[in-house]
Amino acid sequence: MAYILITGSLFFGFLAGLVPPKRIGRLRYLFEDYALDTDRRELYRATDVIVVTPQVFDLLDYLIRNRERVVSKDDLINSVWNGRIVSDTALTTRLNAVRGAIGDSGEKQRFIKTLPRKGFRFVGQVQEVRDVAAPNPDDAPQSAPALPDRPSIAVLPFANMSGDPEQEYFADGMVDEITTALSRFKGLFVIARNSSFTFKGKAVDIKEVGRRLGVRYVLEGEVRKASGKVRITGRLINAATGTHIWADRFERDMTDIFALQDEFTLAVVSAIRPKLVQAEIALASRRRPEDLTAYDLFLRALQQVGPSTREGLAEGLRLIHRALELYPRFAAAAALAGACHAENVVRNYTTEPQFEREEALRLMRLALGLDDGDPDTLASAALVSALLVGGCETEIEMSDRAVHLNPNSYRAWHCKGWVLKIAGQPEEAIRSFERAMRMSPVDPETFAALTGLGFALIELHRFDEAIVAAKRAQRLNPYYPGPYRCLASAFAHLGRDAEAREAAAHMLEVDPDFTISAWIDRSQLSKTAKMLIEGFRKAGLPE
Template sequence: MAGERVERRLAAVLAADVAGHGRLMGADVEGTLARLKEIRKTLVNTTIAAHRGRIVKTTTDGMLVEFGSLVDAVSCAVGVQREMAENNAGVPQTRRIEFRIGVHVGEIIIDENDIFGDCVNTAVRLQGIAEPGGVCLSDDAYRQVRGKVDIACDDLGPQALKNIAELMRAWRVKLGGESSAGAQAASPAGQGPALALPDKPSIAVLPFQNLSADPEQDYFADGLVEDIITALSRFKSLFVIARNSSFTYKGRAVDIRQVGRELGVRYVLEGSVQKAGSRLRITGQLIDASTGFHLWVERFEGALEEVFELQDKVASSVAGIIDPLLLDAEIKLAADRPTADMSAYNLYLRALPHIRAWAREPIAEAIVLLEQAIERDPQYGPALASLALCHSQNFLSGWGEGAAVESERGRVLARRAREAAPDDPMTVTSAAGALLNLGEDPNLLKRWVDGALARNPSHAFGWLWSGWIRTVSGEPDLAIEHFEMSLRLDPRTMRRAFHLTGMGICHFFQPRFDKAAAVLEASFLELPTYTLTLWFLASCYAQMGRLSEAREFAARHAIGPGGPWLVIGQMFTNPEHRELVLSGLRLATGERA
């Protein structure tokens, strides 16, 4: 009713679910329900009541609880998990009921007996990244409860939570002096969705632990691992998981066997990096993910300026264990040095997190760092290509110093990058992506990316850009294959919406409107602000005859007559494809042809 006052209040929200609920139910429906009911009655509900919590609602596999005190909420979460650990002692792994819990604090909206709002959504998303038997806190919750509850926490760093626009820092509560992931280390086989193994040796390289005294050196450890991934990816005989998926495990104590199932790989490489003064020590261990057996452990030490030689030694040893046919000589031929200037290298590594944020201010910060790197090493291909991508993003988004300036800078830098490092797949692919954003001929860019993928078939980012180039050039079936290959190499990517939108556009062009709408709607749920998704979804609804829905959707997302969507006429080379989407948008916006 108009004028009705919405009730709001500050609260701490606890969200919990049962890890592996589907697996448990599939094995024993009646037994699982009976055990879960008993646990809730005798353990969970009494603990909540003891901490003055209110159970807002329950489902078959979870619950939502409101607390007036954050201290009570966190104490309750820790109490439940510790009691559950005792309760599970002696229970076979396949029958254990384990909860995942997320806690956040903020303003909630009350509607009768239910609660809503960003605070609730955040708690649920934090629960989603918690480990079985673990508790995950938001940064706000951690800062307010620190020193008030007798717990220790691990910093998980910024996390991309589903349907939450900004990265959120999260913390994992340690239970019983060990990481809350202790139960995860012994989690039963089949808990997560398993991917089929490729038909060639497959590997994921997990983030290395930073053992240096300075926590700010995390960026160095992360960059070193990225270079090892790149070095391994150059071998056609290996299937190498992309950095984005590997790094979703950063800061987590995980079961290597589960990692193998979730990423669909046979081998996992993990290790540590310690930088002290001018010396560097890298320790690596290769594990068979199907058995958990350690195949190889070795330590590499040397002067800091020898970092690239040390990386090569790690890559060489791992590749030699996995595939005896790979020779050290082949590795040395493939392993190009990106730069001999460690200062430029550090600047490049520091820029990468800003680039991946794809927002105005971070892009501006990345440009400053990359310009400094290039000033030190004008032939540093990865830095040149990354800078070109930054300027192309400014061009597309209307940021920076104007379209003409940003376009010219992006084009010049992209070509400089390719000239500087013509055999480096990351450099060539990033340069091609920048030029595609700037309207370059896709036929030229196809040759660039095809050459890069021939040198590095495990380059997920290259397959993503190849998919978009094929989409723009009017090859939808091939584009879908390339998007799918990118997702297979990077199954936990945070860029999933960009793959889905590309595939949805390809189905639209076929035309398979029902399939296109389903895929575009899935992308919209992942990233509601992606302009191409909005434009094509509105057009798709119109072409399906769902005109009222198309017009309502267009109006809700400010897609009006004569709007920015007209740029589509310059984006796609196939005239029939252009007309198909434009005619749908004219119908959706009510614009006359």
């Protein structure tokens, strides 16, 4: 998964309308993590607006604009105070305020250097950006590409802030890697590199980029290499509104350049994909009911089923079936419906378990028949089959194929972890769960991966680690019974009987119909959960 590039246009007219208005864009100065927006008269650091007085802003603006030379005290006074009498103390106070606003000081002088008896000079490296103003309608193409019915994104060339033209390859390589990683998510519409790179070296208006490329989101950023370190700043922007959805910066030591690219790509992709989904869900929620499409219904269903509550799954299934009525070949919706029916069985939310089992398997077969090349669909189908059918050889092959198709998919690794746990391979399951959480550390499903991790750790007699994982899961979703089951079993194995009974009591509050025998009958998970079940009995859970 805000920064400063909220774009717009300025129009400067000429007297009596004798000359057509010249289209001039907003001017911004970028330096390190800071941005000076001359149109909004705002100073930013990453996502935060730094509050400064008008005189402090004007001093910084003047120093940056005249960074090619040393400016004297008289220059500053004439520009900022219009030649009024200003004491040296007042000027020093304002300069110190400028330095403080940008993380500088009179001792460090990283940005503003004092030259005794000469004046001052802004010595920080600056990128000057002037947004392209709104185009003349006569110059615009007749029509822009229609927005796809799924999240659409363009990754613009990252600006090279290193001051070394030879480092362009590193910045371009980062964009290539991120574009390729995003394109592996079939639920995303990603603009090809060649189109995005037509904007390289140009000052752009993000809204115009979105219109010309037909995308809702734009990712942009800067790369800086200096003194053996690399810093990358990225921003995800809603191109329709200019608002920022996500921004972050990453800094590492420069060692292996290709390993570093992989690390940054993973960090960026894992951060922005959940933000894209959340933004799309929010957009769907704001639409009027009569505007709903199959895809909007699918997004709303995702929001409902995420916490895995009885009511949420029921509402999610209602929305998904409406989506499938509108678009019967919607593979992702069919897979989600199958997963919901399987959840109803595993969570004991149904009075018709046999019907739910059959529906889960039918819908997964339908999803695979519609699209057997989608890694998330493959992963979900593998997990549902492992839970409800068992065997697992075929399911492991499907899971392997899913992560091969998209090694950046949280869901593919998450489902593979559960499949391996069900198959009786807890060590491999742990590696998959850990890989999933590394893919997407803020994913809404993390509580489920942590629960699976805890179950696997219990089978390996690593009870203390299981408790840590389960407590994290419980904090993320206190209404999910899995973490309490894990805690009850692990505490019991450690002889911490009071804590085991307390966890068991919490679990029965969430799942009041739980019995050990019913849990064993519900899914194949129990077949390789000997230590977990033994812990249930030690904790005094009902047979």
